[in-house]
Amino acid sequence: MTDPVDTQKRALRAELRERRAQLPQAARDAAAQGVSDQLDSLVASVGAHSVSCFISTPTEPGTRDFLTAAVRRGIRVLLPVTRVDGLLDWAVATDDENVAEGLFGLPEPTGELLGPIAVNDVDLMIVPAAAVDGTGMRLGWGRGYFDKTIGSMEKCPPVYAVVFDSEILDEVPRDRHDEPVDGVVTPTRTITFAAARR
Template sequence: MSRKALVRRELLAARRLLTSGDVVEAAELLASRAAALPELADARTVAAYVSVGREPGTHALLDALRTRGVRVLLPVLMADNDLDWAAYRGAGHLEPAGRGLLEPDGERLGPDAVLEADAVLLPGLAVDRRGMRLGRGGGSYDRVLARLAAAGAHPALVVLLHDDEVVARVPEEPHDHPVDAVVTPARTLRFVR
């Protein structure tokens, strides 16, 4: 088993120990802290995602951004693990999709819609003190980051995590990209990239 796979397993095991109350409390704090980030406060378009299970919660943040008039794009997982995008129109317009995900029910905008984003919220399992992110390993967001780089787009890259998921170092590969900021319920860290 690879080093990344081992670290992912450990982080997912730790998330499974969180109670529903822990997750709800963390989500409220994350929404408040993240919404105040200049990268999100000043954004016209934010590419985000719908949290599921024990992931750091995004629901309140999605609604706060939408209420402020921010155009929120949500991913739609395609068969090849790449991401299409659709506009978030509220919680009532999310539908169950494969792998336990929730996806928007609106018009598909194409994989390049993410290029319009001023900020991109990336799911992750950990971020290290250099700003390197460890994802779940499916490669969907690696493709998004490669698409942004190929187009010369430089949106703010932000990861929401639980407090103990900011670690000293994550395993990395040549295709991995650093992020600009990580937000936890207790703090915000910024990185120079």
């Protein structure tokens, strides 16, 4: 029997992927600069000394400039590395951008691997998303890695998803295992939700 929520999610993800694929390069470059500025301000406002983030793909809102600048400023940045068991290992980012293709073809760091609990030490989590709604519910890309990580943390720090401005929606389909985020970062703004989690 087909799960109606799963069907809705698949359709929405396909639509959002298509939209992202059609963005011109100039718009991607401008978005990357905007995201970098917004993330810099967020890190400063949280007072974060250690953050987790992700290496953006060519169609995602760009995080690479932010990552390089953060590492050079002395911020400890953990990057996710996917595992076959559905958990995430972590590697400390360096400013030389040594990346390789990970389990699902996504860019991942090549440094020394830390176990899943390494993320418990960060002050701020920055996660990818397909979309986020006004209540802080995040639609991921369907593999559940970040939902599982956020849901298993005893003391979860603030979690912010990164999306394009058009990907803040009125509502996204949700399952019981889906974890909301505390805020969303776009190329033009950062929104903190009132009481999404905890």
